[in-house]
Amino acid sequence: MSDVLPDESRIAAEIERLKAEFTKTRELYREVCALLFFRFGITPTANRLYQLVKRGSMSTPTQVLGEFWTELREKSRVRIDHPDLPADLQAAAGELVATLWTRSTASAQAALDALRTETEGEKVAARDAVASLRAELGRTETALEQRTSALLAAQVRIRDLEQAQAAGEATRQALETEITRQQDEIGARDRALVQARGDFSDELEKLRGATELTEERLRATEKLTLLEIDRERTSSARIQQELEAATRRVEQGEIRHRQEIQALQAQLGDARHHAGVVEGNLEALRSSNVIYATELDALKLQLANTAASQSAAQKRSRHSVETRKRGRVTPKVPVQKRWA
Structure with a gap:
């Protein structure tokens, strides 16, 4: 081998x-x-x-x-x-x-x-x-x-957070829309208030001008009447009839002037009544503005609470969601200054 x-x-x-x-x-x-x-x-x-x-x-x-x-x-x-x-x-x-x-x-x-x-x-x-x-x-x-259970729990938690985030986002958008609408309404009311204030000022100036003109006319009339009375008194010795006629003319003038004064006073009362109505409307606008300001503050507080809840939910959610939410800034609603 x-x-x-x-x-x-x-x-x-x-x-x-x-x-x-x-x-x-x-x-x-x-x-x-x-x-x-x-x-x-x-x-x-x-x-x-x-x-x-x-x-x-x-x-x-x-x-x-x-x-x-x-x-x-x-x-x-x-x-x-x-x-x-x-x-x-x-x-x-x-x-x-x-x-x-x-x-x-x-x-x-x-x-x-x-x-x-x-x-x-x-x-x-x-x-x-x-x-x-x-x-x-x-x-x-x-x-x-254990990991499967933890994964399922995490998936459920993520789904809940996503739903809560979607609901918070919808609420925030609704609140922003409501705030924008309230701001538009407040702006419109403020513009209407400014317009009413201007109209009231113009009307008041017109009434003041008319009152001053009437008073000037009244003073001029009174001066003329006094002059007439003085002339009639100086010439009463000469002509009694002219005095009586002058007296009647003076009386008639006084009546006419009194009627004019009453008419002017009535106009002035109407103007003051109109001014009171305008003042009442202005006060109502002020009250409405205060109510809208209160509602606006409540909406701001609700928006702040919603943003805080959303921020807390985002801290526990995924990092990508947290990064996206940190990039967003809740717009600050400017508060319209109420006219006093």
Whole structure:
């Protein structure tokens, strides 16, 4: 037999061929023994056979190997007992086969014991590894369940925060729209108040002008009347009739002037009544302006509370939502100065 080890790939290829040809385990082991011993010059052992074939239990290659050596020894004895061989060659051949058989059996038994010890150690290590893997698997499954529960809770919380944020955004937009409308109404009322104030001032100036003109006329008339009375008194000695006529004219003038004064006083009363009505409307506008200012303050407070709630919700939400909300600034509503 050659002392050079054969190529492992060739041995593996031949064994694969034998596996396809021999389906029975014992026959396959017997053919592998013959392949190693006769073709590749390798003394087969139970451990080696099991590593190459990997079928059955460890007792199968041991039994097959024993049968192989028994069959080989019997065949060798037949050849040894051949009558053509000399006696010394027969003895030498018998001794050689016996020695080979003893060494092979001892080597096979030692390999079998080593393989059993190694198999037991691997079995114990495998059991420990399986128990460790099972414990690790249990811990992993528990952690996975906890993380899954936490993830679901976080998703629910995120959805709630998104809904609360959407509701807060809708409320803020509604409040901003309402504030804009209130500001427009207050501006319109302020403009109407300024217009009414201007109209009242113009009307008051007109009434004052008319009153002054009437008073001037009255004073002029009184002066003329006094002059007439003085002239009539100086000329009473001359003409009594002219005095009486003048007196009648003066009386008629006084009546006319009194009527004019009464008419002017009535006009002045109407003007004062109109001024009172305008003042009442102005006071009503002031009261309405105070009410609107109060409502505006309440809306500002509600908007501030909504913005605070939204800010608190944003702090607990995702970072992208918090960044977007910090970029927004709640517009400050200018307070219209009420006219006093």
